[in-house]
Structure formats: structure tokens, C-alpha cells
Amino acid sequence: MIEDSPPIVRIEKITKVFPENNVRAADSVSLELYPGEVRSLVGENGAGKSTIMHILSGNLAPNSGSIRLNERRVRFSSPGDAILEGIVMVHQHPPLIPDFRVWESLFLGIEPTRFGFIDRRTCIATLERICEQYGLSFDPRARVADLAASQLHLAAIAGALLRKPRVLILDEPTAPCTDPEVETIFSVIRAAARKGVAVVLITHKIREVMRISDTITVMRNGRVVTTVHAAETDGSAVSAAIMGVERPAGPKASTKNETATGSREDTGQPSAIGAHPRLSVESLSLTVNRREVLRDISFTVGAGEVFGVTGIRENGLEFLEDVLAGLIAPTRGRMCIDGVPIARYSPREFRRHGISYVPTDRIFRGASLDSSVTENLILNRRHRLGFAGVFDRDTVRGFAGSLMNRFDIVGHAHGPLRTLSGGNIQKVILSRELAHPGPIVVFSEPSWGLDVRSRDMMYAEIHRLRADGHAIVLISVDIDEVLELADRVGVMYAATMIRTLTGSDRSRKKIGELMLGLADRTTGGILR
């Protein structure tokens, strides 16, 4: 019935390629939005949902394609242009000014004035009215810094409503929220839609999608896969469309199968499960900014075993990575190595205990871009490459050279790391961490930024470590990668590890449903 009226927004063949990594984030995307509808935009990480909405809201410029608003061609060069046309986006992490009052922050850019001065009373009264109308509960006079994360999100949504949007885009609005807050956001969305606003909801939570949406658009690999009416589908069908499981194995999957020859059968029959664990994580919990980001997580990893952790971003993977790297101490629970609890959480202490760590954010966390390739390569071993703190030049050269050979790093050994290509920078850091790995190795997103060949080399390296009896934790949002490498898979959802899958249980479909929060925790049944 909504389609009877003409679309308010018509996105036509928008393509966006990021020059930094040559990723085609949006590939000829066409999309229509109708007044009064609630549209959910779903898809895996990197499917292009946020990209296309950033283009619509003027935050990004497309390479090609056009946007029509009420059949009129529009071109946005900044978010300001889009706001003037009534297209307002609430970002996943709204940029904030902690020192401002809430009302100052929300009215910034549209301040009402009286005699040239900001009309503070009107600002506060307007916000209080909106709060009352939608049942929001933040104090407009409070300092932004004093609001909790979920309150800030509600405030940011109120700020968007102040701008009288015709199209309201919400990027993961419910991520930091508790159930009652989710209900509040839903009531705001419904009220806006009733007034004829086209609401776009970018989210990963399929259950919420099924409840709130009129229509659902599924994206994958920068393309729109399908748009369906919520009433005519169910959660598992949407989840299948997101994962692309109904599709025969794509080219990506087949490459992996070819490269994994020899190790494939081992993977099914882990060599060391049941043997006494090298690393055990015991009821780990972590609270950050009054928000529980990890809840009661336990698992063990034995020698010669790869334990995979997967899930969708913002569900706790990043924090688990930080704890496993010794960067954050857990609020409760502990980690034991060979049954001995770790006393202090620091990267240095972890390294001393034999935990090697390959971070997700390799460039910023793992490298010094202005130092030379050699300097970056020897960071972990500097005390062994010379005498009394003075480097032995030949030893250093030999060491760096052998690593560069082994990992096929292309670049000048004495040039700054910055001058290497992205993939080669990745390899420098990976090779450094893997040159003399400890008995426990934590990988986070090992294949990010690597091309197919380097990735295969990486996988072979992980297989070799496993065969050598290292205990490996593999954190990855890529289900294929986890299935390929891990003996057991723990799936994270909403700060908890909702299930650990072994052997034949580890199907792509099952993992997908678990990480989207569709499967019931105890029975594994699908909720519609």
C-alpha cells in the first residue's frame, strides 16, 4: 500500500569505490524509499549498508550514480546540504561534544535566536516537549559527558527529529540499548513513520528487523540482493539471504577449498581436544562505561587446537580481543595458562607468559609507519640481536632479510614502513609476530587487508602452528575463515558467547543464525 504513493527518494545506480583499499563498497545500488515506511537495511559487515546511507546523507560522495528527491535530482557535498533537504542521519557513534550541555549539542546548527542571542528557554522547552511526547528520559540541561551511552543515542535521535526530517536514517540505533530503551526507540520510529517520514534502519538484529520494519532490503558485497515485505517473509529467510547460503559456493569459497588441501581432514578431527588446556578463560566479564560488553565468557584452548571466535561487530569481539591481548583487565573472571592464573593484565606480562598477539588494527596498534621495515621487524627481538643493547648490524640484517624472504615481503628493508603497500605492511607485522611465536597465539582478523595469495600463506602458517602444537585463538567476523581454520567455534552475540559448536555442528547457516541472535540459546530453535 505504501508503494501507491511516489517514492520520496530514488537512489539510482550508485557506485562507491574507496581508493585507499580499492574496495567496491557500493556497486550500482538502486533503492527507493517511500514516505511513511520503515525500511530495514540488513547485511553482513562490509555489505555496503552504511556506505550507501552515508552517500544519501551527504557524508560521502559517490563515484557515479544519482539521487532523486521527489523526482528532483539532488547533489550533496556535505551533510549540511542533505539536512537542508530533510535527510538526517543518526550515526552509529554520533560525534559528540562532551563539554556541551545536551540542548546546546542538539540545537547546534539550528539554534533559535532572540535579538541575536540563542534562545535557551525555547531550546530546552522544545526538547522537553519531545521527550514527553516520545517518552524519552534524558535531561536537556545535563552535560553531554554525564549521559550514559544509550541515553546519548536517544538524545541524538531527538536531535535528528528537531531537524524535521523527511528521511530519517538510523545506523544501529539499538546497539547500546537495553530492552526498554529499544521499545522507546521503536515508538519514536513508529511515530515518525506515521507522520510520513521515511525511516531507514541499519541493523544486524534480525529479530528487531522483523518486528519494526515494513520492508527489508538485504545487501551483500556492495549490492542489493533483494527487497521484501516484512509480512511476507521470516527471520531465517532473511538470515539466509544475508549469508547468501541459498547460493551455490561462490568463487571465494572454492579458492579456499583448493588451498586448504591436506589440512582439511585434520581440521575435522582436532588433535588435542580433551587434553589438558594450555589457555583457559574462566567466566570473564567486562564492563566499560557502565555497559556490560562481555558477560560470563568461558572457553579453553588446548595445544594443537584452533579455537575460533566469531560474531558480528559490536557484540563483544573487540573487547574479547583486548582482554586476550592483555590491554584491558576483565572486571570479573580470569585467564589461566597451564592452570596458573595470570596476575597482571599488561601486553608485556602476556608476552612473557608466551602469548603472541596479531591485532586486528595492525597498522596503528602493531606498527610504526615512520620507522624502517627492519626496525619494525626486530621490535620483539631487539634484546637478542646484539650485545649489551647495541645491535649487531649483520645479525639484524640477516634476521630481517630471512623474515622478508619467508613471508615474501616486497619493499626496501631500510626504507620507512609507510612506503610499502598496504598488504606488505600487513605482512611485516604478521611475520614479526609469527617469527618466534609463543605457545599461545591470538589472531584477530588475520586475513584483513591481505590479497588472496597472502591470505593463503597466512592460513598455511596457522595450520603449521597448529600442527606444531601451539594453542591458537582465532577471532574473526568472517564465518568462512573460522570454518576453514577452527576446530571449535564460539559464537558471540550481545556480549555473551551464546554457543560453542564442534565438528559437524559448525555449519555456516547455524553460525549465521546464532550470530544474528535468531537462535534460541538453549534449544537452538529458530524464533520468528
Add this chain to the structure above:
Amino acid sequence: MIFNTIELMAPILLAAIGGLFAERAGVLNIALEGLILVGAFAAIVFGALTGSVALAFFAAAGASVMLASIFAFAALRLRANIFVAGLATNLFATGLIPFISNALFSTKGVVRLAGVPAVPRLVPTLRSLPVVGPVFFAHTISVYLALATTVIAAVVLTKTRFGLRVSAAGLNAEALRARGCRPERYQAIAILISGALSGLAGAAIVLRLGVYLPNVSAGRGWIALVAIFLGYRRPFGVLIAAFVFAFSESLAVAAQGMLQMPGTVLLALPYVLTVVAMIVYSTFRSMHRSRHT
């Protein structure tokens, strides 16, 4: 001595309030010193040319705004490093002035011109009041200009749309951009304001002397910069800080006649105070921080 202090405070305060606008917008304007110098030179030239104090002040503000606009263009549009651009502006000013003065007056040093007007004082009748008269009403108009600027700055920064956006540009430029405003625009305007006020500061300095001397600003731009932070980035805080610096300056002058100390040591007092103030400020800040985290 208090009287003298207030006179000496005027240029520091003017420049500091100007710098405060830039600082609030997230641009540390280290070009204040150069901007003051250019303003001072312009004030002398146009004062002598026209014989009008008002025009001398206007010319000073205008000349400094022109220099500030080059600084803003380099820093904001060309994305030059703000420190390098600021230092370049200062060096440019110290090179430009002798160049022009050599071309016009065949001197690279002291510019002494006939007909430079003296800065008038306020309301002669009020001045004759006992005690309060000299302290409150006997100053040159520079002082009242500086004080009025402070009050206006306080209102503009906290009560107006422009002030709110300038603060937002300084605290989180991306937040401002997301709400449809261009932070660079507000930063540019703030830099131009700091240019105008530094120019007035320069005029206030030289019109008291009636002559332009090389490096006549004597580091007041840098002192103003410290006063901004010492005043906790608030206009009235800056006023107090500027007063403290001016007091040390007048103390140094007065002490020369009274104490048996080398004049050069005493004259260094304001600068020593600047360093001490900076250290005290950062110590307090870190104490404040550690208590709050």
C-alpha cells in the same frame, strides 16, 4: 602603579581576547606577536598620515586582519601545519615591516613621524574625583576599548549562535560538520577576529609611545597566549591573567628606580612570570585531571 598596570594591561588583554577566539575555535594562534607588530606599524603610519586616533586604530586592525587572512588561508585552506604557518606569519611580519619602512621612510629601525596623535583620555570631569577618579576614569581609551572587548567577547562566546559554533569547531569539528556547518568557516572568522584585536593591541602600544620601534611588541603576543590558558580560556579569566602580567611589567619598571638590582634582571620579570605561570598552570591542570579520572 595600579594606574600604570591598567594602562599596560590594555594591549595584552586585547591580543589575548583575540587569541581566545582562535583558541576556542581550535586554532592555537601563535601568530599574535607578528599580528601585533603589523598593527603597531600601521597605526603609526596612518596616525601620522591622518592625525586621527580612530583612523590609526582602524588601520591597525585592518592591516592585521590582512596578515591574519594569509595565516588563515595557509592553515585552513592549504592545510599547512598550524605551528609552521604561525611561525611563518611572525617571521613574515618582522621582515615585511623593515622592508616597507625602508621603502617609505628610508629607515629599517625606529620610525619617528611628525603628527602622530596622542591617545585621548576619558571624560575629564570624572577624572578629578578623589581616589576613584584616577583609577577608573583617567585612562586612555585603549583601556576602555580593551575592557569593552572583554565584555563583548564574553557575551558573544557564550550567548550567541556564532560563539556556540566557534566552541563546537574547537571541541569537535566533526560534530559541527555533521550538523551541517563548516567548521573551517568559523575557524577562519575567529582567526580574523584575533587579527583585528591584535592590530588594536599594536596600536595601543605604539600610540602611547608616539613612535614605532623594531620589536615594539616585546613578546606581548606570547604573553597574551599564556594569559589565554592561565585565564582558563574564559574572557574574564583572561582579564585577570592579563592584569597579573601587566602588574609584573609595571613592577619591573618601578623597581628599577628603587632596588639595587641590574635593570635587565628586573625587566625580565614579566617573562620569568610567564614561564612560572605556565608551569603552575600545567601542574594544576594535571592535578585537576587526576582527581577527575
